[in-house]
Amino acid sequence: MIEALSRHEAAYRQRYVGTPAKLHVLKRLLACRTGALGGHVLVCRDRHCDYRKPVYTSCDNRHCPQCGGARSARWLEGRAARMLDVPHFQVVFTLPSELRAVAQRNPRAIYPMMARAGASVLADLAAERLDARVGISTVLHTWASNLSYHPHWHCLVSAGGLSLDGLRWVQTRTDFLFPAKVIGRMYRGRMLEALIDAHQGEQLDLGDEIDTFGQTLRGLSKRHRQWGVHVEAPGNRPVSHALKYLARYMNRVAITDPRMIGMTDTHVGFRARDSHSDGKQRNLWLDGTEFVRRFLLHVLPKGIRKARHYGLYAPGAASVSLAIARALLPNRPATGPTDLEAEAILSL
Secondary structure, three states: OHHHHHHHHHHHHHHOOOOHHHHHHHHHHHHOOOHHHOEEEEEOOOOOOOOEEEEEOOOOOOOOOOOHHHHHHHHHHHHHOOOOOOOEEEEEEEOOHHHHHHHHHOHHHHHHHHHHHHHHHHHHHHHHHOOEEEEEEEEEEEEOOOOOEEEEEEEEEEEEEEEOOOOOEEEOOOOOOOOHHHHHHHHHHHHHHHHHHHHHOOOOOOHHHOOOHHHHHHHHOOOOOOOOEEEEOOOOOOHHHHHHHHHHHHHOOOOOHHHEEEEOOOEEEEEEEOOOOOOOEEEEEEEHHHHHHHHHOOOOOOOOOOEEEEEOOOHHHOOOHHHHHHHOOOOOOOOOOOHHHHHHHHOO
C-alpha cells in the first residue's frame, strides 16, 4: 500500500491541492522505516563477525499501516484494564449521505457531535429502562470498503450496568439491548438539534450548501427517514472478543497490504466489498491519483480523538463507579475486592 502511495504521490500533487496536514501525513508515511527518519545499526558483538543490520525509525503516525500493529497492542492492553468482564453489544451510528460533504468540511465539529449524540442516547435509555449506568466505548471510522467517505462511530455497550443508586449490578439480556428504531429516532433528533445549534451559531463551513442546508435538515427530520443505526448482540462472546473488535477499528487505516491486488504506472487495484452483492468482495481498480485522494480523505485533523469513552468507562468514573461496578459483578471470582474497589465501596 505504501508503494502505491509512493508511486502516485507526484501525480496527486499535480492534480490536487492537498491540505498541509494531509501532505505532512503522506510525507511521514512514505518516510516510515527508511533512512529519511534516521535509525541505528545492529552490530554483532562477536569481534570475528561482520554482521551489520540497519534498523530505521518508524513514523508512529496513527494513519500508518506499518505502525498500526504496535499501536493496537498498546491500546488494547490499556483498555483491557478498564473494561468490565461482561458481554458487550456493538452499536454503530452513521451519518446520512446528505450530510457527508458538511462533515468532510467540518470534522472538528461533526465527529464529536456524532459521538456525543450516540452515547447520550444509549446512556439515557439505560437510565430510563434499566435504572442503570452502562459502560460505553466508541471508536471513529470514516471509510467504506471502497475507500469512499463514510463517517461512523463503532460503540461497545456493556450488557448491564451499575444501578443509579450505586448499590447493585443490573444484568441485561445478551440478545437484546434497546429497540434499534428507538435508538435511531433519538439519535436523529439529537443530531438535528446539534446541527441546528451549530448552524445558528455560525460554527459550520457549509460551502455551496449554505442556502440549502436548512432544507436538507428539514428533509432529514421526516419520520420515514431512518438514520443509520445498527445493533449487534454479543451472545455469549466474552469481553476479550469485543475488545479485539474495537482495537481493530482503533488502529486500522483505510486500507492495508492484504487487500492490495496490484498496481501499474496509472492504476491501483484492491479488493472491496460490493454492497449490491451481499457483501461479496470484488476487485476494484482506481486511477492512481484517485487512490491517493481517497486514502487522504481519512486523515484525521490533529487533535481529534479517535476513541471516546462514556458512562462507566468515562475517564472520571474509573476511581469510583467503575470499581464499584466491577466489585458487584455476579460472576466475579471469590478473591475479594481490590484496594481501589474496597475504598470505592466504603465511600458509598
